[in-house]
Amino acid sequence: MLSRLNTDKLTACPECDLLIDTAEPVKEGYVSECPRCGYIVEHPVRLSIRHNFLCVVTGLIFYFPAMMLPVMKFTMLGNTQAMSIYNCLLTLFNTGNMGIALLILLTLILVPLAKMVLIIFITTRLYHKVKTRYLAVSFKWYTRLSHWGMLDIFMLSILVSAIKLRSDAELEPGLGLYAFVILLLSSSLQTQLLNKRLVWTLIEHHGK
């Protein structure tokens, strides 16, 4: 697909507002940095809309198992407790910890789902070159939400709590953990593959 990102002759650095001369194209594989603050202004890599789409579809397939199936099983004196993210949310609500329940609901459940749905919408529209006015709005929301997904932090929390619990009783990984790892990997791969500047340029060309 396109690898030339910048059609403007002048670009303002979004981080330090230096006006940079970008008339000369940057070669593929090279990076142009802001000479003042080091912000990466242009990084021409090929954008594969299909790869992004595939990553998100994988993520969506494993999303519901990751949320509903037990992540860990904990056995103590013959009793076994299984914990899934959904269960965890319910326990938080039932014990009256609304603030933390809302945090989990937003950062682990709703934001990752919303991001995947938005990316599916955006990639299919771009792939078929359909003109809609919602394209810009959806990508705007995607960039806003991307700061608030916390799947990666939750992964580390699972490890920390597993090590904390290990000494007390038997601990077993559940199916949900494998689904969660696949969800996390596919979503971080998709973030790596998405060239935001190029998507904006494409939206400008055949969005509304």
Next chain:
Amino acid sequence: MGNKPVSALRQAYLCCRVCHKTLPQNAQEVVQCPRCHTQVYARIPHSLAQSWALLISSFILYIPANVLPIMTLNKAGVMRTDTIISGIINLANIGMQPIALIVFIASILVPLLKMFGLALILLAVQFNWQRNVCLRTKMYRMIEYVGRWSMLDIFVISILLGIVKFDKVASVDIEPAALLFESVVLLTMFAALRFDSRLIWDDINE
């Protein structure tokens, strides 16, 4: 260097905060970005004041978040109430130093460095300090990236609550400091988001 770097604003160019499009500035104050339909301001309005407000609130909440207990562990009738710090010390004492270090970094070092770092950046803009400008930009970038990781402890507590449910044998209760600490992290994240990093460079004499 032949040409001296000058900010885009002084040459009548605006940059959209959302999609990073560079636009020529019109006479009117508010411009709508033709690409993402967001209102484009030269700088985020009231950026400094809002960041200060959020940051000061987080400093105030940080004290009870560390003094009050964060969770209670009931193991066979023996209650153990921990604050953030005592939980880390306990982890180190029972021979889990690496995990204690991770939790220490995420829930003590990162929030503190972040709050003081952001305060330093805001002070520098407020009083127009001229030195180490580049360092401050890099610091801001790091603060923005690393801030979310402080939620680690909150998630660990939620997992413990969700899995240690054996009525009288073992159970976990969440105490008030958990919500306070979550608020501290959220407030500092919002403070970093509301701050316009371009302000760092605005009054620098080249």
